[in-house]
Amino acid sequence: MESQIIRPGYLTAHQTARVLGIGLDAxxxxxxxxxxxxxxxxxxxxxxxxxxxxxxxxxxxxxxxA
Structure with missing residues (x-):
C-alpha cells in the first residue's frame, strides 16, 4: 500500500522498514x-x-x- 501520498520529510511504514532493514512487525x-x-x-x-x-x-x- 505504498500508493498513499505523504508529505515530504515523512516515510510510510514500508519505507521505514526498508531503511531500517527490518520487517513491518519490527x-x-x-x-x-x-x-x-x-x-x-x-x-x-x-x-x-x-x-x-x-x-x-x-x-x-x-x-x-560496536
Missing amino acids: VRQLVRRGRLKRSGGSSRQPWYAADDVAALAAERQQADA
Whole structure:
C-alpha cells in the first residue's frame, strides 16, 4: 500500500522498514516500545518522520559496529 501520498520529510511504514532493514512487525514493535513515534497518516497507514528514522538507523548502525 505504498500508493498513499505523504508529505515530504515523512516515510510510510514500508519505507521505514526498508531503511531500517527490518520487517513491518519490527517497525510496529519499535512504536510499541517507544523507540519510534508515528507522525501522521492513519492507524492502518502511519507515517514516520524521516529524521527520526534516520537517527534510529544511525543508532542501530553504531550498535552493530560496536
